[in-house]
Amino acid sequence: MCIRMECVRSVFLMMCVFLWSSAHSAQSVYPRIRLSHKELWELNRTWVFQGPGPSLQTQTMMLDEAHERLYVGAKNTLYSLSLERVNHQHREIDWASSESQVEDCLMKGKEKPECANYIKVLQQFNATHLLACGTGAFNPLCVTIRVGHAGQARQFELEEQSVESGRGRCPYDHNSPVTSTLDRGELYIGLYTDYWENDAAMCRLNNQSYTRTERDNRQQLNEPKFIGSVVIPDNDDRDDDKVYFFFTERGMDAEGVNKAVYTRVGRVCANDQGGQRMLVNRWSSFLKTRLICSVAGSNGIDTHFDKLEDVFVLKNKDEKNPEIFGLFSTTSAVFQGYAVCVYHMNVVRAAFNSQFAHREKPEHHWTPYKGRVPYPRPGSCASKMNGGGFSGSKEFPDEVLRFVRSHPVMSSPVLPLHKKPVLLQTEPGGRRLTQIAVDRVQAQDGHYHVLYIGRDDSVVLKVISIYNKDTDTIEEVLLEELQVFKVPVPITEIIISAKRQQLYVGSEVGVAQVRLHQCELYGSECADCCLARDPYCAWDGLTCSRYYPVGVYTKSRRFRRQDVRHGNAVQLCNGLQIDGQR
Numbered sequence: 010m011c012i013r014m015e016c017v018r019s020v021f022l023m024m025c026v027f028l029w030s031s032a033h034s035a036q037s038v039y040p041r042i043r044l045s046h047k048e049l050w051e052l053n054r055t056w057v058f059q060g061p062g063p064s065l066q067t068q069t070m071m072l073d074e075a076h077e078r079l080y081v082g083a084k085n086t087l088y089s090l091s092l093e094r095v096n097h098q099h100r101e102i103d104w105a106s107s108e109s110q111v112e113d114c115l116m117k118g119k120e121k122p123e124c125a126n127y128i129k130v131l132q133q134f135n136a137t138h139l140l141a142c143g144t145g146a147f148n149p150l151c152v153t154i155r156v157g158h159a160g161q162a163r164q165f166e167l168e169e170q171s172v173e174s175g176r177g178r179c180p181y182d183h184n185s186p187v188t189s190t191l192d193r194g195e196l197y198i199g200l201y202t203d204y205w206e207n208d209a210a211m212c213r214l215n216n217q218s219y220t221r222t223e224r225d226n227r228q229q230l231n232e233p234k235f236i237g238s239v240v241i242p243d244n245d246d247r248d249d250d251k252v253y254f255f256f257t258e259r260g261m262d263a264e265g266v267n268k269a270v271y272t273r274v275g276r277v278c279a280n281d282q283g284g285q286r287m288l289v290n291r292w293s294s295f296l297k298t299r300l301i302c303s304v305a306g307s308n309g310i311d312t313h314f315d316k317l318e319d320v321f322v323l324k325n326k327d328e329k330n331p332e333i334f335g336l337f338s339t340t341s342a343v344f345q346g347y348a349v350c351v352y353h354m355n356v357v358r359a360a361f362n363s364q365f366a367h368r369e370k371p372e373h374h375w376t377p378y379k380g381r382v383p384y385p386r387p388g389s390c391a392s393k394m395n396g397g398g399f400s401g402s403k404e405f406p407d408e409v410l411r412f413v414r415s416h417p418v419m420s421s422p423v424l425p426l427h428k429k430p431v432l433l434q435t436e437p438g439g440r441r442l443t444q445i446a447v448d449r450v451q452a453q454d455g456h457y458h459v460l461y462i463g464r465d466d467s468v469v470l471k472v473i474s475i476y477n478k479d480t481d482t483i484e485e486v487l488l489e490e491l492q493v494f495k496v497p498v499p500i501t502e503i504i505i506s507a508k509r510q511q512l513y514v515g516s517e518v519g520v521a522q523v524r525l526h527q528c529e530l531y532g533s534e535c536a537d538c539c540l541a542r543d544p545y546c547a548w549d550g551l552t553c554s555r556y557y558p559v560g561v562y563t564k565s566r567r568f569r570r571q572d573v574r575h576g577n578a579v580q581l582c583n584g585l586q587i588d589g590q591r
Contacts, residue, residue, distance in 0.1 A: 082128030463500025
């Protein structure tokens with residue numbers, strides 16, 4: 010029997026869900042198409058690479074469209090897979106821990122499986138090389154991999170002379186969370202830097218410098234779990250570029266005791282070199298704020314989805330304004346649910362340009378800071394866009410550095426688009442949602458975001474959400490439920506190739522390649538095709554086939570019928586003859 014407060018909270022949360030459901034349009038509980046692993050194979054829609062052993066132990070994946078390869082970091086091995094067919098003509102590099110490394114690892118009390126080399130970091134270093142870092146039997150190592158120029162004879166070679174320590178660039182433990190991004194030759198990474206996982210840090214590494222968050226500063230990072238990172242320009246001045254880190258961490262109450270989990274977005278200037286007399290080799294621009302994903306409840310109290318499971322940054326033609334999709338879960342012991350929230354960069358930037366948070370002493374609560382803010386504004390970059398008065402962060406006044414050290418938190422959180430989730434799953438049936446990837450698709454009646462969400466049972470869900478501005482409601486349409494692996498395992502990574510219209514899915518047992526759509530499966534009639542409401546598909550007069558925008562492959566496809574928003578098959582298909590003409 011639950012204690013009284015937990016029972017009250019449980020009832021309240023269920024009320025919130027009821028109110029949310031009543032504010033929504035009717036939801037699509039069942040998928041338009043459900044395909045087992047066997048059916049995907051029989052339909053020639055999937056290919057799976059499993060590697061030579063019983064378990065691939067995939068740790069990270071990287072898409073390289075220029076070389077037409079998918080690079081995979083796994084246990085003791087790096088793989089180069091074909092984007093055309095992941096299970097054809099693969100290449101591999103054996104990079105296992107040496108006997109002496111394994112022996113040292115065992116002497117430290119670790120089990121033999123832990124003493125393998127798990128490749129956790131895989132980034133495009135330059136046009137011809139990759140950077141790979143592995144745990145190295147609890148002694149991290151990094152190396153460069155030669156892949157050659159695009160269009161030339163295919164290469165995939167580990168350069169032995171490049172092997173060096175990976176400390177600060179790769180965690181010791183393969184279960185340790187890590188996120189990394191590489192931009193203009195500089196690696197930005199969030200990880201635990203030490204053997205015991207006491208020192209969490211956000212770092213930048215290059216040949217000249219090593220910049221990071223402060224050690225043992227719980228105002229900056231408090232037991233974080235790193236989820237994602239990305240470099241996003243603010244404007245055309247590259248000196249004003251920002252690096253964003255997405256992570257969860259423990260909040261602290263007024264007594265300094267760890268309490269609830271919060272999702273954060275942290276930000277630093279890409280060109281930040283730290284201070285001259287203080288914050289030496291430490292970020293002089295580090296700020297963070299809370300990322301909110303919640304459902305409005307009665308009594309003005311929201312139900313929060315506080316734990317970020319995965320984040321996907323959807324880039325578009327305007328590189329300054331990508332859309333950010335977060336997959337969240339609840340932290341409640343009595344209520345399990347998942348939500349997807351979308352954030353626009355103008356809202357993120359506005360939060361970092363808002364008031365700073367302030368507290369007099371560690372045991373006090375944070376409140377909006379109303380005092381004088383020094384110049385240049387703490388957290389800003391040394392750039393022409395900020396007046397050009399400073400050539401670098403080392404020239405910033407000590408007053409600015411002292412302020413940013415004591416005020417790393419912003420008072421305003423980042424709120425999602427529509428101030429609500431675009432997708433909500435309150436009855437996951439015991440299944441965890443683990444990963445998200447998003448494709449932006451042009452349909453007859455506008456653009457839609459197609460969400461691919463991975464579960465812990467080898468299933469990938471293909472979902473769209475449709476916002477009704479007039480009623481301020483969101484309709485979720487579950488298009489497909491795809492079991493991409495034969496055995497039920499958690500999906501650990503999803504990558505979309507919009508160019509090839511393929512999905513690449515990682516798990517511990519292998520890497521699956523799945524076509525994004527197979528329109529003919531929706532049926533052989535106009536009504537079936539239109540009722541599917543799949544933005545990839547339209548009735549062309551003869552079959553349900555891939556929809557292309559006007560002017561693209563449409564000369565012989567004059568009678569296209571598609572209505573993703575309403576799925577009005579009666580209006581679309583009424584009177585159509587077998588040949589597709591009215």
